[in-house]
Amino acid sequence: MKVELDINRERHTVDIEPRTSLLDCLRDKLLLTGAHAGCEHGVCGACTVLVDGAAVRSCLMFAVQADGYAITTIEGLAPGPGELSPLQDAFCETHGMQCGYCTPAMILAAHALLSKNTSPTREEIIEAISGNICRCTGYAQIVEAIALAAERMRGQNIKADQP
Amino acid sequence: MLAADDGARVIAGGQTLVPLMAMRLARPTRLIDIARIPGLAYIRDEGEHVAIGATTRQCVVESDAVVRAKLPLLAKVMPFVGHTATRARGTVGGSIVNGDGAAEIILVAVTLGATLVWRESGENNLLAAPDFFLGPMVTALPLTACLAEARFPVWHEKRVGVGFHEINARQSDFAFVSAAAQVALDGEARCTRAAIGIGAATAVPLRLDAVAEDLKGQRYDEGAVRKSLGAALDGIETMADLHASAAYRKRVAGTMAVRAIADAFANAARRP
Numbered sequence: 142m143k144v145e146l147d148i149n150r151e152r153h154t155v156d157i158e159p160r161t162s163l164l165d166c167l168r169d170k171l172l173l174t175g176a177h178a179g180c181e182h183g184v185c186g187a188c189t190v191l192v193d194g195a196a197v198r199s200c201l202m203f204a205v206q207a208d209g210y211a212i213t214t215i216e217g218l219a220p221g222p223g224e225l226s227p228l229q230d231a232f233c234e235t236h237g238m239q240c241g242y243c244t245p246a247m248i249l250a251a252h253a254l255l256s257k258n259t260s261p262t263r264e265e266i267i268e269a270i271s272g273n274i275c276r277c278t279g280y281a282q283i284v285e286a287i288a289l290a291a292e293r294m295r296g297q298n299i300k301a302d303q304p
Numbered sequence: 305m306l307a308a309d310d311g312a313r314v315i316a317g318g319q320t321l322v323p324l325m326a327m328r329l330a331r332p333t334r335l336i337d338i339a340r341i342p343g344l345a346y347i348r349d350e351g352e353h354v355a356i357g358a359t360t361r362q363c364v365v366e367s368d369a370v371v372r373a374k375l376p377l378l379a380k381v382m383p384f385v386g387h388t389a390t391r392a393r394g395t396v397g398g399s400i401v402n403g404d405g406a407a408e409i410i411l412v413a414v415t416l417g418a419t420l421v422w423r424e425s426g427e428n429n430l431l432a433a434p435d436f437f438l439g440p441m442v443t444a445l446p447l448t449a450c451l452a453e454a455r456f457p458v459w460h461e462k463r464v465g466v467g468f469h470e471i472n473a474r475q476s477d478f479a480f481v482s483a484a485a486q487v488a489l490d491g492e493a494r495c496t497r498a499a500i501g502i503g504a505a506t507a508v509p510l511r512l513d514a515v516a517e518d519l520k521g522q523r524y525d526e527g528a529v530r531k532s533l534g535a536a537l538d539g540i541e542t543m544a545d546l547h548a549s550a551a552y553r554k555r556v557a558g559t560m561a562v563r564a565i566a567d568a569f570a571n572a573a574r575r576p
Contacts, residue, residue: 162322181326182322182323182326182327183319183322183323183326183390184323186387186389189389192392192393195363195389195392196388196389196392197389197392197393198319198389198390200322200326201318201319201322201323201390201393202318202322202393203318203322203335206318206337206339250388250389253388254388268383268388268476269388271387271388271474271476272386272387272388272389272390272476
């Protein structure tokens with residue numbers, strides 16, 4: 142069936158089976174491979190995307206259910222080609238990643254947090270990424286990256302949801 | 305549609321059903337998405353109870369002012385329900401109809417004695433929460449019915465306090481054991497009403513009415529609470545799995561319940 146999806150502020154018409162998950166649709170039909178398939182049953186968080194600004198597991202949502210929502214993937218965060226968002230920058234600087242598999246989802250989960258809460262406490266940062274598993278870093282540098290990005294964005298008076 | 309196809313299932317948030325499908329534990333022939341039916345998502349203060357529509361998202365309940373003011377126990381457990389990303393899609397009704405014995409919303413429904421309303425062939429049916437949950441992931445909801453609303457009783461006493469504790473492997477993961485307590489105190493800090501429940505220890509959440517009865521007329525006394533809990537938990541059979549043995553669950557259920565009750569008394573005592 143044909144579905145019209147709003148992904149990274151662009152309209153896309155995709156022809157999919159009703160059973161196709163949003164994750165598979167993003168990866169296989171739209172080649173947005175920044176959403177990663179991990180456990181595919183909602184535990185690891187690697188497939189996180191933003192649905193109307195809220196972090197959501199794309200493996201637990203069918204693509205047809207995404208009709209009418211604004212979907213944002215990691216590919217939609219950078220302000221322009223070759224540039225990085227403040228969060229992406231901070232993850233590079235603090236070594237907030239090793240293998241990188243969980244990273245797009247971590248950044249999107251953090252993005253959802255910072256668009257609602259410009260000065261999160263350490264506990265709030267941990268809570269926001271507690272649904273995302275990282276098997277490399279031990280999380281310390283990820284928390285550091287989010288705190289650094291929050292501080293910079295406050296300094297520049299920009300909000301996470303302003304691209 | 306549900307009556308015509310016995311393999312059909314209702315889906316709303318999909319945060320329990322889709323994982324079950326991914327693991328092939330559920331193989332519905334057809335999914336009927338009710339998430340966008342506008343009349344099913346609401347939170348209404350109806351005096352004696354707060355009515356929550358089946359497709360109301362968990363993230364909405366978590367930050368709702370009516371729930372905070374009238375259903376402090378539900379407000380208390382909401383941050384423990386799944387993760388931020390699953391609460392963004394998951395619904396209150398979905399948590400209830402899936403009947404996972406470790407689910408916090410179900411624990412509150414059983415502890416407070418919520419009433420569940422479902423629709424079947426155009427008619428409303430009502431059932432009290434303790435009778436609704438039959439076993440792990442099994443409820444009294446007929447396959448041809450759809451949950452419409454959950455009514456959580458409101459306590460109108462001035463000094464109501466709540467407590468909730470759970471133990472799990474990582475924050476917001478499935479609880480191995482959980483305990484919830486809501487108490488009302490008089491001016492002398494004596495308990496006038498109590499509701500105590502434990503979750504995840506048994507197949508369905510368990511309300512400990514004998515403990516609630518023992519607390520009546522009493523000030524908080526840890527020794528007495530432990531004794532009463534010990535007697536109440538003595539006869540029950542707790543579950544065992546990879547994560548926790550039956551003996552561990554029973555012991556920790558007592559400890560979680562003591563902490564929840566202590567918090568509830570302290571919480572209520574802070575109110576004027």
